[in-house]
Each structure stands twice: as C-alpha cells, then as structure tokens.
Amino acid sequence: MISQKLLAFLNKQNEDECLCCGYIGKGVGVRCQVNSCRPCANFFKKTIALGLEYRCRRGNQQCEIKSGTQKCRFCRFQKCTKAGMILKIKKEDCKENESKKDVSLMKNINPTIPSTSSSEYSYNENSSDDQFYLKETQLYIKHHKVVEIITAIISGPPLLTLNSIFNPIYSPTCLQRMAICLQQFFDKWEIKPKEEIKINTPISFVDFIEFRTQSFKFHAEILMSLSEFNRLCHHEKTLIYRKFWPRFDEFSNVMLALQIFGYEGETCMIIVQNDQALEIGSDNKFPDKFFTEDPFERRTIMRHDFEFYMTELYRPFKKLKLDQIELSYLVTQILWSHKRRDDLSESTFCFMDSILKSAASELQNYYIYEKQIDNYSWRLVEITKYLAVLTQSATSIIDNIIKAKIMGQFGSYKWFPNNTVLCPLD
Template sequence: MYGWADSTAIEVLCHTEQCVVCGDLADGFHYGVRSCRGCNAFFRRAVTFGMQFSCRRGGRCPVDKNARCACRACRLAKCFAVGMDKKAVQPKREGTNGNGIQSQDNSFDQNDSELENRRTSPYFDSVQLTSPESTYSINHSIYAQLTDYTPLRSPSPPPECPFLLRLCYEFSEVKRRRKCMLCKSLEEILTEDCSIRDPATAEDFTVVFQTQMILMFEWVEKLPEFKMIHDPLDKTKLLRAFALRYMLLDNVYHTYELGYNDRLVFVNNNYIIPGQPSSNFNSCEVVNEMEICALMFGAPMQTLVSELVSIIHGRNITIGEIMTVRRLMLWNPGSIGLSSNAQAIASQASNNAMKELQQYLEQEGIEQSEQRLEFLLLYIPALTKHTKTMYEIVRLIPSFGKMSEWNSFMDDVLRGV
C-alpha cells in the first residue's frame, strides 16, 4: 500500500534523491552531503592528492550531470560550497600483500577513475599534481572568494545551547547550502544579489521542491524525537503529511525575509504574483496547463498570499518562531494512523516545542509572548489549508509533456498528502 513503508526513510532517500553537486542520482552521504559516486570519487582524489585546478572561464562554468567534468576547478569549488568536508577524507591506507611487501590501497584510483575518465573533457582545464602533504588549493581566486562569501560551516552554538536555539544557528547554514544547491554556476553562488528573478513556471515547483526535500530530511533526522520512532511506517506517514507543509512554509518565510507582501517568492527567487501569469502560460490551450495556470495565478494563490504572506508582513517574526511552527506541523499531522507509541512521542515533542519557544521568547526579551504564541497557533491551520492548494498544483505537473517526470519517491510522498 505504501510502497516504501518497509524501508527506512533514509534508505529510500539515498536511492532516489539527487547529488547536491551535479544533480545526478545520489547513492548516499559522502563527506557530509548527499552525492553521487562520481562526485564522491572526484572530491576524494582531489583532496588526497592535493590537486590544483584552474578555470579558464572565470568561475562561470555550469556544474551539472551533463557538464560536471568540463571544469574541475568549478566542480571542486561547488563541492566545497555545498558543504563537502575536506577533513572527512581519510588518508590512503597502506597494507601488505602476500609477500609481506607494503602496497597502497588503490581501489578508488582504478575503479573510480575509470568512472570519471569516461566522462572527462580534459581540454577545459589544466591540472597539476602536488605531493599528498601539500596544502590543497585551486589556481584561481574562485575558492578564496567562495570561502569569504560562503563559510564552510556556520558558527557553532555553545554546547549548553537549548535545542531550539541550535536550530536557529543551523538555519543560516541551511540557507547557504540551499542557495548553492539551486544555483547553476559558481558565479551565481558568489554574487550577493538577493533580488527576485523571473515569474515562476510549473518547472520551479519541481526544481525547488526536490532541493527542499533533501533539506527537509536532513532537518528531520536531527530531531531527537524522530530518532525515537523506530517503526518505518510511522516515519513514512509523518513525512508524507509534513513534506508540502515544510516546503510551503520555507517559501513563505523566504518571501517574508525579502520583504514582499504581494507575491510568493520561491527559494530560487522566482516568484508568483496573483493575476500576473508567466509568459509561458499566455497561450495555453491544453486543459491541464490552463488548470495549473488558474491555480498558480488565480484566486487560490491570491488567497494564499493574503492569508500566509501579507498577514506576517511587518510582524517581526523570528527564526525561533518559524522553527517552532515547523516542529508543530510535523508533530501534529492529523489523523494519519500513527501507532500508539508514535502518537505519544509526537504529543510530547509538540509540548516540548511550545515550552522551548516560551523560553526562547523570554530569553530574547521579546514582549507580548502570549499574543505571539496565539498568532502562531492560528497560523498553522492556514498553512495546512493552503498546502492543499500546493498539492492541487504539483499533482498536475507530471502531465506536462515538456517537463521531466517526478521520481517515484516524490510521487509516493505526494500520494499521501
């Protein structure tokens, strides 16, 4: 009935989610991020051998599964940008063969190199090998700019920091990674321009939501109560109910941070203004395209903007309050058939979230805490209501002939909404 209910959420994710570096199919976590075997091997070799690369195009090369090998400098810089940890690369192991002679473990040199060499276009960049002991560098200012603008890790919270405050600390790092994952080139990553881009199309739902799905899983896996749930079926039900709520809240809060109150701005900075369709929909004759256009730019979106975006404009909503709304939406999914054990954990987790928010508001010296709590509790049902609008939109996306289909994992999640 549930397709992947007999597997854990993380196992399914590893088999269906995208590499955050190039967008190819990821096969698991490597050096701190979800990545494919190719990018994993590339990063490991580059760090292990202290490789130096230079870009001939000023750091503007696209890094995706169709062109990831075109420029190694830009590819490696993006590896760092999305959070790959150089320190997690293990030094080459040494062993002995049957004659007692030391030999290096070169399994990744042979196997992974073959994987990469089939796709590499070496004439796009120059490579220099240095000794393994040398400091890793890229022969271009890209890496220096990248580390200046996008630090590899956000400042760590104090060890005794409350859990809610820890989530707030991590949110800035998540936003940085989100930007890196959505950008198509290093030039986009390095720019500090936060201006909106273009009117959104249906394709933005696919691109943005698949990125947000990765970040949602990473966030949920950090919650101690989620780790206490051992039944994969319970986790599956929770995630199904939570997925679009998380995504909607993320885009609404991004709109709030940019200061807009008349539109919904996606986290890739494309936007929807009710009543102003994208030019891609101006001459639609196909029924499904007309329906999705009506949902995206008509009365349903106007109501969504009014009840979710405009209402919080100028209210000085804090990150702590948004993190609490996230937690409350996860732990209050409605009647979805959770086991008694999962229900008890969810109830306690919800209570903990409210208590921690009260403490957070007091510690931050924020006045009128009771009124703020009341507003948030009324805001959550509105989010849940408009999640249905989002679902009505995304359920039509696979019918677009000009768009790639949603993978089976995403489709399975949406069927549970």
C-alpha cells in the first residue's frame, strides 16, 4: 500500500505551480495564457488597465517574488511579463480601429509594458469577464483624455469674453454673469425633450459613469467663463476646481432633471443618459433593476446615493423653486465659500470674500427692489441649509468611493489611482 506521505507527495507533484510567485495548489490555472494564481493574474490585469508604474523597493530590481510574503510590485510585474502573461480581450466589443487605438493608448500610459503583436490580443470565447473588463479599460482611457482636457482648459485662456457674450453697453453684475454661464452649462448636456426620454430602462453601469464623466469638462468650462476665476494662477484654479466640482455636481444633477421634467408632481427624476432617466415615485419604490449588470453590492451603494439625492437634494430644492438670480447666488457660494484656507494665498482669500460680499449685496437689492420681499430671511436660510446639504453630499461621495473600493465595484479598483474618475486633478 502507498503510504500517506508518498500519496501526499504524488498529489503535490500533480498540482500546478504559479510561474510568477511559485504558489503550488489547486487554485493555480491558466490565466493570461500562463499558469498563474488568481492574485498574480489580477495584479497583472490591474497594472495594465490603470497604466501603473512601480519602483523597485530595494532599487536593484532583483527582489524575490515568493508566495506568502510581501512582494515588490515592480519585480512582481516584471516576473509576470517574463513568464509570458498576456491580457486577452474580445475584439467584437468595439470597432477594429478603436480597439487598436485603445491598445496603443494603454502602452503609452505605461511605458514599462512590452510591445505585443495584435495576434496576442486574441478572441477568447470562454472569457466573459474580459468583455466587461475591456469596456471598463476603454472608459478609463477615455477618462485619461478628459483629465488632460481639463488641465488644458484650466491652463488656457478664458473661454468667453464680455464682448462676445454681453452687450458692451450693458455691464452685467456678478450674479447675472453667473446666470448666463449656468444656462450655457445646462445646454451643453444636450438632453432630449421630455417626450423622447425613456423611463426606468436599465442602463450599463459603465455607460452611466461615462455619461457622468462629461460633467468634469463642463465644470472646468463654466469656471473659465468667469472673469473672477481667470484672475487666479493655475495652482489656485486647480485647488478651487477640486473643491467646486463635488458640490456643484450634485446641484447640477437636480437642476438638469428639473429643467426637463419641471417642478410639478411628486416623482423624483434622475438623468442617467441624454435620453434615459430613472423615476422614483412618491412611494419611494425603486426600480427592480438599475443597471444591466447589477450585483447586490453595487445596487446597495447606488441605492443609498439615490435615497440621499431624493430626500435631501431633489425634493427640498423642488419645493424651494429658486429663480435664476437665487440659483446664481447659490453657485457663487459653492465656488467661493471655503471653510479651510488650504494652499490659497491671503490675497486670494480676501478676493473671494469680496466676491461673496458683492453677491450678498446684489441678492439683497434684488429681493428688496425687484421682488419687493420684505422678509426674505427665510429664503436665505433655506439656501444656506441647502448649501450645507451639498457639502454633506460631497463628503459622502468619498465615503461611497471607499465602500465601492472595498466591495470591488466601479471596475475592480480601476477608479482609484491618480486622475481617478471620481476625483479628477487630485
């Protein structure tokens, strides 16, 4: 009879070994075209998708990569490459020209990735994960371009001049300029008429993120349309943009829906595409399916966002019914009102205070002389409360990013490097 030790030895001989970290076990299989364990394969995929660059921990590029020990990421990726790891994708998910362009962009993002022939990116009939993985990778590449565009916009000249927009005889006030820029911002979304919008039709999560990614560019454009913002240096423009976009993004989501669907009725609307919207009735019943690929973890995260949007942002704002000047005042507060000084200079902080004082005086005159409201303090209090809710919502965005990262959502950690989808220019 064969002894137990000999039997264990024979079984171990039959088990495959990871060519990257040396792990031996039943979890080793053919991944990325070589025998590898799941952690090494995922590490290789993530590195290529995000274009990550590593440095050797010891500097000699000869670190030992061994299962069960802390691994140098630079040497680990080099070993994966030498072992022959190749990322397979489905070519039929995109046009042939776009596929070649995406692969080229991925190489440009990470110069350490070796050159590979087109035959290596072959069709894998059994790899359903690669199909969704490719789509998310393409979205990351598109966002990489968006970040470059944002940087170019902020670094460039003013997008609009007074002579090209306004009547040269008439000099608009601070809030009037903001009102014009806001209207141009909403027009850029090109949302279809109400009658052509599909309600509660499941949408791909990646398509939803791609649609929302447009807002980063639009945020930069509205800021560069303001003469006050253009007076700042590039460093301070970037700092203010980082603070501005999370709060303004929540506000713009509400306004975008209200401009299309109006202030009447009890339903809550969320624009998810230029021709699609999510409707939540007065009974707070959510659609059975948000996205075409809708795992429980993602649904849990998004449901919390939608509930906050519905109860704290959409419905209170709908009841308030702010006019254009009041909306402009709210956005002016979002842009120039900062609790912390950060790295802004003293002169810039004084400049911001002067803008806020001017906007407050203009709003007061508007209430007294145009709207002829004696007791307007209630509306000011409601605007201030709403501003606080927007700040709270911006904070919750970061919390949800952390939750999504822990649960492996938003593309398996693909949105959390520098220049991330949710935090551009960080």
